[in-house]
Amino acid sequence: xxxxxKTKAATISAEDAPKxxxxxxxxxxxxxxxxIEHPERNPEGRVVEYDDDFVVINDKFPKAxxxxxxxxxxxxxxxxxxxxxxxxxxxxxxSVRARAEQVANLAAAELRRQxxxxxxxxxxxxxxxxxxxxxPSTVQPxxxxxxxxxxxRDWRSExxxxxxxxxSMSHMHVHIISREANSPWLKHKKxxxxxxxxxxxxxxxxPLVDEGRRRVEEVREWxxxxxxCWKCGRGFGNRFKEFKGHLEEEFEGWKRE
Amino acid sequence: xxxxxKTKAATISAEDAPKxxxxxxxxxxxxxxxxIEHPERNPEGRVVEYDDDFVVINDKFPKAxxxxxxxxxxxxxxxxxxxxxxxxxxxxxxSVRARAEQVANLAAAELRRQxxxxxxxxxxxxxxxxxxxxxPSTVQPxxxxxxxxxxxRDWRSExxxxxxxxxSMSHMHVHIISREANSPWLKHKKxxxxxxxxxxxxxxxxPLVDEGRRRVEEVREWxxxxxxCWKCGRGFGNRFKEFKGHLEEEFEGWKRE
DNA sequence: TATTCCGATAGTGAC
DNA sequence: GTCACTATCGGAATGAG
Numbered sequence: 001x002x003x004x005x006k007t008k009a010a011t012i013s014a015e016d017a018p019k020x021x022x023x024x025x026x027x028x029x030x031x032x033x034x035x036i037e038h039p040e041r042n043p044e045g046r047v048v049e050y051d052d053d054f055v056v057i058n059d060k061f062p063k064a065x066x067x068x069x070x071x072x073x074x075x076x077x078x079x080x081x082x083x084x085x086x087x088x089x090x091x092x093x094x095s096v097r098a099r100a101e102q103v104a105n106l107a108a109a110e111l112r113r114q115x116x117x118x119x120x121x122x123x124x125x126x127x128x129x130x131x132x133x134x135x136p137s138t139v140q141p142x143x144x145x146x147x148x149x150x151x152x153r154d155w156r157s158e159x160x161x162x163x164x165x166x167x168s169m170s171h172m173h174v175h176i177i178s179r180e181a182n183s184p185w186l187k188h189k190k191x192x193x194x195x196x197x198x199x200x201x202x203x204x205x206x207p208l209v210d211e212g213r214r215r216v217e218e219v220r221e222w223x224x225x226x227x228x229c230w231k232c233g234r235g236f237g238n239r240f241k242e243f244k245g246h247l248e249e250e251f252e253g254w255k256r257e
Numbered sequence: 258x259x260x261x262x263k264t265k266a267a268t269i270s271a272e273d274a275p276k277x278x279x280x281x282x283x284x285x286x287x288x289x290x291x292x293i294e295h296p297e298r299n300p301e302g303r304v305v306e307y308d309d310d311f312v313v314i315n316d317k318f319p320k321a322x323x324x325x326x327x328x329x330x331x332x333x334x335x336x337x338x339x340x341x342x343x344x345x346x347x348x349x350x351x352s353v354r355a356r357a358e359q360v361a362n363l364a365a366a367e368l369r370r371q372x373x374x375x376x377x378x379x380x381x382x383x384x385x386x387x388x389x390x391x392x393p394s395t396v397q398p399x400x401x402x403x404x405x406x407x408x409x410r411d412w413r414s415e416x417x418x419x420x421x422x423x424x425s426m427s428h429m430h431v432h433i434i435s436r437e438a439n440s441p442w443l444k445h446k447k448x449x450x451x452x453x454x455x456x457x458x459x460x461x462x463x464p465l466v467d468e469g470r471r472r473v474e475e476v477r478e479w480x481x482x483x484x485x486c487w488k489c490g491r492g493f494g495n496r497f498k499e500f501k502g503h504l505e506e507e508f509e510g511w512k513r514e
Numbered sequence: 515t516a517t518t519c520c521g522a523t524a525g526t527g528a529c
Numbered sequence: 530g531t532c533a534c535t536a537t538c539g540g541a542a543t544g545a546g
Binding site (some may be wrong): 496 | 521522523525528529
Binding site (some may be wrong): 279286288318319421422423424425426442444447448450451456476479480 | 530531532
């Protein structure tokens with residue numbers, strides 16, 4: 001039996017193994033697998049945090065100032081379609097919600113780090129933080145009660161959590177991304193549409209009443225949808241370059257809010 | 258009256274002249290007008306020959322090794338659509354035929370000048386010509402009887418005469434062009450299709466039975482037609498770059514024929 | 515809807 | 530079907546003993 005297995009394995013190795021190897025490591029669709037299998041290797045330094053259930057990474061091609069991916073590690077879950085699985089597994093949905101909300105707060109803090117000094121509405125927080133940091137204190141920073149700081153800007157409201165109707169990467173991934181769309185990696189129409197149209201499914205939309213229908217109804221024409229500014233609602237048709245320039249202008253105002 | 262005219266002229270100058278100037282010299286569609294109005298100026302040195310009825314020029318963007326345009330000078334003729342006028346004015350058609358045939362012989366001679374030394378079938382002519390030129394003679398070359406030379410390659414058969422179903426330039430022009438399509442100015446699909454499909458109307462097809470119908474029936478889908486090699490009949494769909502490479506290969510064989 | 519490269523397609527402006 | 534420029538759209542490959 002052992003010998004039989006071995007023989008069969010040898011046969012597989014000669015015929016199927018190269019194919020399997022290809023579909024695994026060399027197929028781009030499988031590119032997220034390495035993170036859930038070996039987060040401790042911290043591939044390319046993009047692992048933010050991980051535990052037995054989830055891995056959080058920085059997206060390799062971020063489409064906004066902050067763009068994180070939340071990856072469930074359970075292999076049988078990771079291969080499911082997000083619209084289906086999040087609509088039918090309430091326990092899993094609850095665990096994703098809880099974890100994604102934590103990650104969203106992390107993302108909000110990162111937005112503050114990047115743009116706090118430019119923000120008018122964050123000035124009270126920034127001033128208080130500076131005062132606190134410069135004031136003599138015997139208490140360690142991490143022990144100080146940060147809730148005593150004024151709220152400042154609501155950065156969390158700039159973060160959106162959700163999934164794509166038709167993901168390209170085969171491992172389930174939940175996007176935690178800021179909405180201002182400021183990134184050199186935002187290079188074409190689909191990049192923007194995938195986060196700012198019904199192609200995007202917010203985590204708070206789950207469970208979907210008819211996920212199968214949504215997957216079908218969105219798929220045909222969505223690359224033809226107009227570019228519409230998330231900030232001012234202005235439409236740009238298919239004129240991506242012009243739209244990109246507009247986004248950059250909006251970004252300058254947005255970070256100063 | 259003279260004063261009145263002057264006043265009107267002044268008015269035109271202030272209001273309409275810029276517009277007229279625009280539609281004349283600065284509208285690309287009118288670009289051939291200068292040649293039929295002032296061939297003696299020989300704009301850009303491209304006038305080959307002219308008389309009261311016709312001007313022959315070298316195309317500014319030749320789509321083959323030899324590409325001449327025959328332009329009728331009569332303004333009321335020059336503004337007619339070629340399919341219509343050549344189908345309804347037999348006298349004009351006859352005069353164009355006679356003149357175009359002369360120009361085609363000129364074009365054939367130019368092909369011989371360019372490629373005669375590479376051509377196998379032209380070798381008898383080339384040898385005889387060289388012998389004649391090197392032989393002592395008191396007779397001037399232009400007085401020698403060239404008909405005594407062997408025929409060599411039939412370069413005239415490589416020349417085609419015709420018009421486009423939908424010309425872009427507003428002045429009537431008859432193309433006299435070699436068919437091998439060897440030119441750096443042949444840059445996209447329509448360039449080739451316009452000389453090697455039914456978009457091209459050979460002068461020998463006139464008068465058309467129903468020229469109006471042809472103008473309508475060809476117009477819609479013709480840019481979608483497949484690229485087909487004039488030499489070998491191979492189809493290349495829309496793959497222009499690949500087709501262009503093929504044309505260059507065919508050209509190498511063609512000139513050696 | 516992963517990126518990247520290449521090429522085909524489409525719109526515009528031309529004084 | 531004028532050219533030249535820009536940008537958009539579209540398919541194909543994508544690894545590596």
